Amino acid sequence: MTAVAEPTAEQARIQRLRSAPPAVEMDHVFKTFRLPRQRYSTLKERALHPLRSMIYDDLEALKDVHVTIPQGEFFGIVGRNGSGKSSLLKVLAGIYRPEQGRVAVHGRLSPFIELGVGFNPDLPARDNVVINAVMMGLSRREARKRFDDVLAFAELEEFVDLKLKNYSSGMAVRLGFATAIQVDADVLLVDEVLAVGDAAFQQKCFEEFTRMKSEGKTIVFVTHDMFAVERFCDRAMLLERGDVLQIGEPHEISRAYNELNFGRLVHDAPSEEARYGDHQACEITDGWFERDGERIGESPQLEPLTMAFKVRFHADVDDPVFGLSLRNEIGHTIFNWTTEWAETPPAGRFAAGDEVIVRATTDTVLAPSKYLLTPSVAREGYGADALDLREDLASVYVHGPRVTGGIIEPPLSFSLDRR
Structure with a gap:
């Protein structure tokens, strides 16, 4: 009898995602911004030219975006500056309303779009963490209970009483991210907000992504980092001027992004x-x-x-x-x-x-x-x-002498400590 090989962890994950119910649905979504050709800085200018402000240009930020993201998928969104990535996340977060199409998010949502929005620069870390966590859906008691975990993750214990206006930009980002991950969300929207953090903190955030991915969280991740796309994402989508050029396996999207960015x-x-x-x-x-x-x-x-x-x-x-x-x-x-x-x-x-x-x-x-x-x-x-x-x-x-199924095979020395 021929033995049936057990599926690898990656194959099992792919099969699980194929049968998972949808977490995010974008059904033919369109978003357009109206940009006035003339901007006024004084009332006198407006009074002298009352009709100029009625002339607008339409900027089509999203054009017919159609994709379903199953529960538990780590989904990447890549594209050049101005391609519509951040606009798409803001539509998913409910900040923007699309002119056409339907957006549905199933489960509790936590947007990591602009970390620190809602922080008061004249308040210390404790007050800001509680306020921001409550804005994200935690109760005041839960926010206070998790404050120590937030501060430990951000490594800001010695700055707990310092007002945020005296924080560096990196310190503020660390506090914002540490606050955001305390929300027990099912779907996380992550913009490329970690670029201002130092290398050690970025690695800490990536480890947190790995943990959330293993817990079955659905993550929608916007980035320019193709290495991060290939490292974390199950699938990815390439946007260009609001159009979806391609959805597929991360390496394919990474290659298409390089082709678009540098030119074949x-x-x-x-x-x-x-x-x-x-x-x-x-x-x-x-x-x-x-x-x-x-x-x-x-x-x-x-x-x-x-x-x-x-x-x-x-x-x-x-x-x-x-x-x-x-x-x-x-x-x-x-x-x-x-x-x-x-x-x-x-x-x-x-x-x-x-x-x-x-x-x-x-x-x-x-x-x-x-x-x-x-x-x-x-x-x-x-x-x-x-x-x-x-x-x-x-x-x-x-x-080599054998095929183990791994990617690397470093020399290991074993010891047995029999008790």
Whole structure:
């Protein structure tokens, strides 16, 4: 008799979401803003030009948005600035009313759209937490009971008596987020409000997202961070000027977002390599895996593995950021990394005609599979302004004695403490 393999945790989650009842329904939603062409700053201007204010331009923020999000799904919304992401969240939160279509949210809703809205700068943390929590639906007694948990999460115990007007922006965000997560909500709307927090607090928030996801909360998450989309989301939606361009698997949406943001330049048949960036200042001319200076197409586990790519410059570029990402053959991102995150010294100036080979070496703790390398070059800053990015440019097969079903297989030493 052939044994039936048990579904993995991810497969079981997908099956559960397919049969789950809807948590959020958006049925052909339209939202338009009327923008006056003339704005007045004085009564005299209005009196002299009474008819100018009657001329408006229509801004179509959302056009026929139609999607159902089942209970327990972590759903991402991505798009460029002005695409309608925040407007959509505000429609879901009831802040905006759509001109057409229907919006239904099943369960208790908690919006993390603008953390700290409702905070009084002349009051200390305790009073602000209680007021904000009551605004979000908790009773006054519940809000006071949870105050210590809020302060501990925000790590602001020593500033409890300080008025909020003396808080930094990061401290205010930490207090707002810590307050918001105390609401026992079924559906959470999260705008990209965590960008002002420091790296340690962002990681703490991501861990909180993981906890809420495991508890079956429905989360609608707006972000520009494609790594966060691939890390957390079950599905994602790409918006552009109010239109839904695509809904699908996170890696597909991440790739479509990069294509929209940077512009596709090349499709090299037969591999159909996607390429992004302005491609004018420099170009990635080659990419490969190597060991001991020799190019390789396969690697055993637990051996050093070097990822390399060559860049040729066509114009002067100061301190470019070199990056790479590694995916397995089913599209899971193993890691993204850049010279900036690695705190590598600035690369300096590259002149037109210069070439550089970028190498990064790691021990091969990857599970047996095929892995694909995506190198990139970006302008100095956050690494988002791509000069050239070549997706899945090189590949390597990692082989080992067994297939465990994991993504990585680090060497572990066990000890048995028999009692």
